[in-house]
Structures are given as C-alpha cells and as structure tokens.
Amino acid sequence: MARIVAGVGTSHTPAIGAAVDNGKADQPYWQPLFKGYEPAKQWMAKSAPDVLIMVYNDHVNAFDFKMIPTFALGCAEEFPIADEGWGPRPVPAVKGYPELAAHLIQSLVLDEFDMTIVNEMQVDHGLTVPLTLLFGSPRQWPCRVIPLAVNVVQYPAPTGRRCYQLGQAIRRAVQSWQEDLKVVIFGTGGMSHQIQGPRAGLTNPAFDKAFLDDLSRDPERLTRIPPIEYLREAGAEAIELVMWLMMRGALGPKVEEVYRFYHIPASSTAVGHIILESR
Ligand code: DHB
Numbered sequence: 001m002a003r004i005v006a007g008v009g010t011s012h013t014p015a016i017g018a019a020v021d022n023g024k025a026d027q028p029y030w031q032p033l034f035k036g037y038e039p040a041k042q043w044m045a046k047s048a049p050d051v052l053i054m055v056y057n058d059h060v061n062a063f064d065f066k067m068i069p070t071f072a073l074g075c076a077e078e079f080p081i082a083d084e085g086w087g088p089r090p091v092p093a094v095k096g097y098p099e100l101a102a103h104l105i106q107s108l109v110l111d112e113f114d115m116t117i118v119n120e121m122q123v124d125h126g127l128t129v130p131l132t133l134l135f136g137s138p139r140q141w142p143c144r145v146i147p148l149a150v151n152v153v154q155y156p157a158p159t160g161r162r163c164y165q166l167g168q169a170i171r172r173a174v175q176s177w178q179e180d181l182k183v184v185i186f187g188t189g190g191m192s193h194q195i196q197g198p199r200a201g202l203t204n205p206a207f208d209k210a211f212l213d214d215l216s217r218d219p220e221r222l223t224r225i226p227p228i229e230y231l232r233e234a235g236a237e238a239i240e241l242v243m244w245l246m247m248r249g250a251l252g253p254k255v256e257e258v259y260r261f262y263h264i265p266a267s268s269t270a271v272g273h274i275i276l277e278s279r
C-alpha cells in the first residue's frame with residue numbers, strides 16, 4: 001500500500017531560486033537561509049520518498065486569467081519548467097506519475113472533490129523553489145512529482161478548511177493505491193508576505209509562529225481562519241498558507257514536528273519551513 005509518511009511546509013520565494021541559479025547562495029544575505037535548510041536536505045535524503053505530492057500555486061504562468069482552476073491535478077508524464085520572464089530556471093524537468101495521478105483523480109472525484117484534470121502543464125517557482133530547497137541542484141530530481149495547483153491568485157481562493165478536507169481525501173486516495181510507495185506531501189507558499197501595494201514588505205512573525213505551532217497542536221484552529229484574516233493579519237499573499245493545511249490534512253490526526261526553520265527576509269517574504277512526520 002502507498003503511504004503518506006510526512007509533510008513539508010515551505011515558502012517558495014522566487015528570489016531563492018534566482019540566488020541558487022546565479023551562484024549567490026554563499027553571499028551574506030543568503031547564507032543564513034540556505035544554512036537553515038541544510039538539516040531539511042539531510043532529512044529528505046534519508047527519507048528518500050518515491051513520490052512527492054506538491055501542493056503549490058501557479059503564479060499566472062501555466063494558467064493565465066483566461067482560466068484559473070481552483071484545484072488542478074497534474075496528470076502528465078513530465079512537467080516542463082515555466083519561463084517566468086527571464087527564461088526557464090536551469091533545473092531538470094519534473095517527472096510525473098500519470099498512473100497514480102489518474103488514481104488520485106478517480107478517488108477524489110468519487111469522494112466528491114471536483115478536481116480539474118491537467119494533462120499538460122508547465123511548473124513555476126511555486127513548485128521548483130521548494131524542490132531546490134530540499135534537494136539542492138541534482139542532474140535529475142530523485143523522485144516523481146504529482147503537482148496539485150491551487151488557485152490563490154484570484155479571488156476567491158478556497159478556504160483553509162476546504163483545503164484541509166481535500167488533504168484528508170488525498171490521504172484516503174493514496175492509501176487505496178496498492179503499490180508499496182513512500183509519499184511525502186508538500187504545502188508551499190507563505191508565510192506572511194505582501195509583495196504589492198502600500199503594505200508591500202509586511203510580515204507578521206507572531207502570526208507565523210502561531211501557525212507553525214498549531215500545525216501539530218491544534219490544526220482545527222487553523223482551519224477556522226477565514227481567508228480575509230490571512231490577508232489582514234499576514235499580508236495579501238499569506239493566503240498561500242491554505243496550501244499548508246492541505247498538506248496537514250493529508251497526514252492524519254497525529255503528527256510529530258521533526259524540524260522547523262523561520263527566517264526574515266528573503267526578498268520581501270517571511271520564509272517558514274516545517275517538517276511533520278505522520279504518526
Ligand atoms: C514573491 C513571489 C511569491 O510567489 C511569493 O510567494 C513570495 C515572494 C516575490 O516576488 O518576491
């Protein structure tokens with residue numbers, strides 16, 4: 001049987017990818033951030049998952065304002081790297097798992113989640129920066145990846161509670177796949193940040209700390225945070241944190257926090273990272 005063994009929450013700030021791609025990771029501005037991800041990389045190397053489910057958001061790259069699915073599951077064999085305006089990041093293409101993705105779609109739709117099937121999709125920094133943070137710069141990514149893109153770019157984004165429930169359904173779906181697979185699920189984006197308008201640069205470390213604490217202590221409290229509260233308290237782009245709740249929902253009732261890192265600033269983002277093992 002396939003099992004979701006752990007969840008990873010991490011910011012996906014594009015400047016982090018640019019720092020690696022342009023050889024700046026050792027500079028004083030970036031060094032503390034990458035140092036903070038070293039234990040996480042070791043954890044990932046030791047865990048050696050077969051498949052990642054990457055809950056992330058597209059930033060008007062794969063989808064534009066002509067069409068924005070709320071929950072889109074990537075069913076392709078391969079996902080090319082998107083050109084976000086300065087050429088695609090020089091990282092390997094992402095290999096999917098069409099058979100498992102088709103099973104997830106079937107299970108989730110029969111479980112009454114109206115997923116969008118995506119058979120062709122490019123992936124942007126929302127997905128590639130977390131891969132870089134946890135795997136470094138390998139010639140090929142060491143495992144297959146099923147992208148699950150969530151709309152958090154145009155109002156209305158799904159609620160945290162709905163994301164959590166979808167996470168619970170993903171757990172059921174994975175557990176009903178016969179192959180013996182170790183699956184790690186990511187929730188990416190956040191933490192507090194706003195990248196536009198008069199409040200650009202806003203962060204809220206107290207909000208972020210409480211969020212990180214309650215992922216293991218009281219996730220139900222987090223599912224009651226209404227969308228407007230993320231925006232008001234933690235900046236417009238903090239709504240990305242609903243994707244961390246999908247990750248948390250997929251881990252089952254009991255989790256153990258095995259690593260945490262928090263750092264300000266990276267670009268204008270409060271970078272947060274957590275690893276939760278399912279118990
Ligand atoms: C930025 C973009 C993001 O998508 C994000 O989540 C954080 C920061 C940026 O452009 O700096």
Ligand code: FE
Nearest residue numbers: 012126189240
């Ligand atoms: Fe983002």
